[in-house]
Amino acid sequence: MNAPEHHLSPVPPLPTELLDALRSDFAQRCSTALAVREQHGRDESVFDVPPPQAVVFAESEAEVARVVALCAQYRVPVIPYGAGSSLEGHLLAVHGGISLDVSRMNGIVRVDAEDLTVTVQPGVTRKALNEALKHEGLFFPIDPGADASLGGMAATRASGTNAVRYGTMRENVLGLRFVSASGEVIRSGSRAKKSSAGYDLTRLLVGSEGTLGVITELTVKVHPLPEAVSAAVCFFPTIDAAVRTAMQVIQIGVPIARCELLDANAIKAVNAHDKLGLKEAPMLLMEFHGSDAGVAEQAAVVQEVAADHGGEAFEWATTPEARTRLWSARHHAYLSGLQTRPGCRAVTTDTCVPISRLAENINASIAEVEAAGLPYFIVGHVGDGNFHMAYLLDPNRPEELATAERLSAQMVARAIALEGTCTGEHGIGLHKQDFLRDETGDEAVALMRAVKQALDPLGILNPGKIFVR
Incomplete structure (x- = not known):
């Protein structure tokens, strides 16, 4: 199934200067091999879309910031990639660009058992996290079925089989670190159970499907077994x-x-x-x-x-x-x-x-x-x-x-x-954009567009998703 025509436009070649910079910084972790690109150009949806033009494997927050800053400099799309298990075309490169794979950022930063919180990098999968937590007598309850990465689960506001009792990612993410569209590192939220401090950037990023920032760290609630x-x-x-x-x-x-x-x-x-x-x-x-x-x-x-x-x-x-x-x-x-x-x-x-x-x-x-x-x-x-x-x-x-x-x-x-x-x-991804308008109305979609424009004025972060660029 092809993506809706209004998503697809001619994709210019990547600027040589951008590829040179990425290869200089990442060496073998920057790939233009067709097999690698195709792997990062498919999810569990039925859409058939050309693969991204290159794939970069980041291993730190600083590297994510570097990739996003370079993409902003050359006005090239950047699409975050975790486990590739999304269902609505979230990770597809409908406008070309760089697939930014954060799966190697899979460290557990800290476990605060007394506070029932844990801080992880975005590539940590739910099964790996629960395997590490069981020795503490704790577990992370969000279970969407696939062994998804927590960064991707936050980006899509995942839920799953335990949501009826434990809620969704929206209720279980306390704080984030993310890279903005300009390549700056932003911190939102904390380990506290509640806050009244300013706009809730954490909730804004949770469910934004990679269109407002690239998540580099999450602090989430955990529960006693x-x-x-x-x-x-x-x-x-x-x-x-x-x-x-x-x-x-x-x-x-x-x-x-x-x-x-x-x-x-x-x-x-x-x-x-x-x-x-x-x-x-x-x-x-x-x-x-x-x-x-x-x-x-x-x-x-x-x-x-x-x-x-x-x-x-x-x-x-x-x-x-x-x-x-x-x-x-x-x-x-x-x-x-x-x-x-x-x-x-x-x-x-x-x-x-x-x-x-x-x-x-x-x-x-x-x-x-x-x-x-x-x-x-x-x-x-x-x-x-x-x-x-x-x-x-x-x-x-x-x-x-x-x-x-x-x-x-x-x-x-x-x-x-x-x-x-x-x-x-x-x-929403690619599949439900018209339905979003039906559900929320033109005024709400226009307000969402305004948020997108304010946080990503160049439109480089996962363009073509949620609503048409």
Whole structure:
């Protein structure tokens, strides 16, 4: 799928002086090799865009500042790159330029266990961080599924399976260091839990998708490992019954840590991929955190609610191995789904609505895709009103892409009409720019443009994303 035409424009060659300076400063860590550029020119979206013109691997904040300053001097785009797991074309070089890879900036700067904070470089992945934290009896709860880098997670305001209890990156990032569009290092926030000092630059950068600055350091909240953890699966006769169970669990105030939905298509896919043997019916995958008594009480309440909606075959996973097996299957759902139609691509969209409108949104979306006859599967963080629809299409059949885009647009329009949002966690990127205007209005988009113009007057930071340059 090509990026929308209004994003693509003729890309002039990189200035020789810029390439000479980058090669002088970075030697082998500045690459124009096609294989390296292509690796940095694809994410998990369906867009096919020419790769960046060069890739620079930075290993320090000073190096990030140097690259950005050089790009500003020559007015060349610079696109931050972490783990490459974004879904909406965030890292694609639609105007050419330099892909600035910060994955080697993967150090844990400090762990302040007494204050429940940790400071990391942007290339640290969530799994690496949690591996380091477990010896302190702590964990970082934001879990978007992919082993994403924390810099990228902050830039896209990621959330994931634990958001229903622990919030998103917006709630868990306390402070940042970032490089501005002019190459200056800026510090925002602190390790304090709250502040009333001036404009909240931290929240402005979180979710800015690399368009306002390049994150070089993050201070985030961490949490004590719970005394007891228990996971459970429960199967339902219909999607509606599963969703209404999740709604009621939230509405009565059960502090459930995770509440994930997989439809029968997703279950069939993960069964084939991970050899699980689960019943191929709509399923809720839940997790409870707390004391032994608290976890048992939560589970009993949820089991009772599920039974009222026809839930059956309640199964428990209390050992770390059993829980990991279940959650690995959930995180593999996307790749498992792709394997059900070899050679396919997925148009994956997400919306988030008030929890009371979730069943309406999902049911209508299912009816539309089944009427269209396009293969699909559903996974969702239904505890916070967020779900993902993946439309599986043959890349050689443009009519299938057109159908998927039509269905996606209908789903998003409905979510906005239900007082929800066009994206709960994927972000805007290339794919949802028109939807952002529908959701917020022309005046809000104009104000966002004004912020972009003020902080990046040359338009070099990840241009073409969120709204047209």
